[in-house]
Amino acid sequence: MRVSLFITCLADQLYPEVGESVVRLLHRYGCEVDFPEVQTCCGQPAFNSGYQDEAREVARNLVRAFEHSDYVVTPSGSCSGMVHHYYPYLFQDEPEWKDKADKLVAKTYEFSQFLVKVLGVSDLGAYFPEKVTYHPSCHAMRLVGIKEEPQALLSNVQGMEFIDLPRKEDCCGFGGTFAVKMADMSQAMVCEKAANVCATNANVLVGTDMGCLMNIGGRLNKEGKPIRVLHISQLLEEGVNNGERK
Template sequence: MRVSLFITCLADQLYPDVGESVVRLLHRHGCEVDFPELQTCCGQPAFNSGYQDEAREVARGMIRAFEHSDYVVSPSGSCTGMVHHYYPQLFADEPEWRFKAEQLVAKTYEFSQFMVNVLGVKDLGAVSDERVTYHPSCHAMRLLGVKDEPLELLSEVEGLQLIELPKKEDCCGFGGTFAVKMADMSEAMVCEKAAHVCSTGATALVGTDMGCLMNIGGRLNKDQQPIRVMHLAQLLEEGVRRGESASGK
């Protein structure tokens, strides 16, 4: 199975190890992974700020970048949600480009979606002694309907203790440009989210969007809370290596 990695801006520039974990896990399950170098931003910051013409041009570049891909997998529900819900809308008056956008939508998946629903994999053979709480990001949950897949993957990790996060459906306050335009409100929201994370007694916070994890992790770090903040792919890949080491593979 041939898969193209859609890395996203945050993972590419700040958290490349997330992309590496995704690629390693895909390789382990028989996928041939490539990285189209024409890919850039998905256009969401411009779109959310009202610059639809600029977002449309960025979207054209993304469509070209992945035009020949069989599957496109991303470690971000937010960026995947942008492609799924707004690319066809951006080209509503351009039938040819709308068709191309819909083709990209049909083959683009968030990481946990792809693992569970396309590859049919839930148990990766991962091992962990972490006490984990999971933050479901707004876009993955509400735009893509990704609710059970991350939890199904986490539930199969041997030794992991999964602790439910209070008010888990609440936004962390990041929201991309929202955090810049509404800084005071954003700070209040992330403070509340961080307090809920701390109340679980978890040793690690796991999520599927680095925007959310960067925001919550920054607050936890400012509060000097010793809680690891990890993308789901990082925890799983770390657990797989640990499981192989324990079994002598």
């Protein structure tokens, strides 16, 4: 199975180790992974700020980058949500590009979604003996409908004590440009989210979006809370390695 990695801006610039974990796990299940180097941003920051023409031009580049891919996998429900929901809208008046956008939508998957729904994998043989709580990101959950897949993967991790996060469906306050435009409100939201994470007494927070995890992790670090923050791919890869050594 040939898969193209859509790395996203945050992972590319700040968390490349997330992309590496994704690729190693996909290789484990027989996927041939390529990385189109012409890919850039999905256009979400511009789109959310009202710059639709600029977002459309950025989107064209992403469509071109993955035009010949069989599957496109990304470690971000947020960027996947941008492609799924807003690319057809951006190109609604351009039939040729609308068709290309629809084809990209049909083959684009968030990482946990791809593992469970396409590869049919929910048990990776991982062993991770830690107390873990999970933050479901808004865009993954509400835009792409990713609810069961991360839970299915986490429920099969051996040795892990999973603790449900209070008010887990509340936004963390990041929202891309929202955190900049509405800084005070964003801070109040992430403070509440961090408090709920701490209330679980978990020592690991896991999620599917590095935007959310960066925001929550930054708040936890500012408060001096020794809680590891991991993308689900990182937790699973570490767990797989633990399981092999066990």
